[in-house]
Amino acid sequence: MKRFVTAAALAAPLLLSAQKLPQASPLGKIEQVVGLTTVKVEYSRPSARGRVVFGDLVPNGEVWRTGANKCTVIEFDGPVKFEDQEVAAGKYSLFTIPGPDVWVVILNSNTDLWGAGDRKPEEDVATVKVEVRKVDPMVETFTIGFDEVKDDGAVLTMSWENYRVGVRIHADATKQALENIKEAMAKPDVTYGAYSSSARFCVDRGIQLSEALSWAQKSVGMEKKYWNTHTLALAYAANGDYKNAIMTAEESIKLAQDAKDEQYVKLNRARIEEWQKAGK
Numbered sequence: 001m002k003r004f005v006t007a008a009a010l011a012a013p014l015l016l017s018a019q020k021l022p023q024a025s026p027l028g029k030i031e032q033v034v035g036l037t038t039v040k041v042e043y044s045r046p047s048a049r050g051r052v053v054f055g056d057l058v059p060n061g062e063v064w065r066t067g068a069n070k071c072t073v074i075e076f077d078g079p080v081k082f083e084d085q086e087v088a089a090g091k092y093s094l095f096t097i098p099g100p101d102v103w104v105v106i107l108n109s110n111t112d113l114w115g116a117g118d119r120k121p122e123e124d125v126a127t128v129k130v131e132v133r134k135v136d137p138m139v140e141t142f143t144i145g146f147d148e149v150k151d152d153g154a155v156l157t158m159s160w161e162n163y164r165v166g167v168r169i170h171a172d173a174t175k176q177a178l179e180n181i182k183e184a185m186a187k188p189d190v191t192y193g194a195y196s197s198s199a200r201f202c203v204d205r206g207i208q209l210s211e212a213l214s215w216a217q218k219s220v221g222m223e224k225k226y227w228n229t230h231t232l233a234l235a236y237a238a239n240g241d242y243k244n245a246i247m248t249a250e251e252s253i254k255l256a257q258d259a260k261d262e263q264y265v266k267l268n269r270a271r272i273e274e275w276q277k278a279g280k
Contacts, residue, residue, distance in 0.1 A: 025068035035173030
């Protein structure tokens, strides 16, 4: 007796395999701007579920995919320093070799890998060593994040169980920022806000200080606010003119008081005290 298999029956396994179901290690994504560079991470997040993780589920001294399922991918839209190693803009798979005291963190140029066994060491672009820190309370689900996001830098953190490691990422924004300032200054409709922010950037980084003073003066000349007057005071001080810095900061205090911004009042007073000592 012949058995007939319908098209619907043949399609059933395919339909079942295409179902969208919860994953034991769900996909996670995180994005952070470092300087002017965007860093993106995409990874699967396993949970401990009562198991011993490092030294058992994840063996020490062996290459780990640093997550679950498909390899973890990190993307930089500009060049960065990964600890002390230069890394070009692009996408990379991220692997680690965990240890009780030190982890090895690896960036590999192949992002289509599934497990650590598929990785080819000759495709590695960076290999760094970082110290392990103990954390409490216990981290149930593997977590990648960013900490200490400041001054064109950040720490890429990886935490699970009672352990945490961090890799320093530095993305120098000075060159790109100066190009952006140059482009803004070339426009016929430069705003007082653009003059002030450009001046503040240069003062904060200790670069192009004479230009910063000129831009701050232009900003206040166009429209005087307590915040751009404060920037002008900073620019005077950065150029060694403490007398005008103090006078301008006092003016910023009055404007801030009128605007009921106590934070700027405190900022100016602290700077005045600092500049009075420096000017003696």
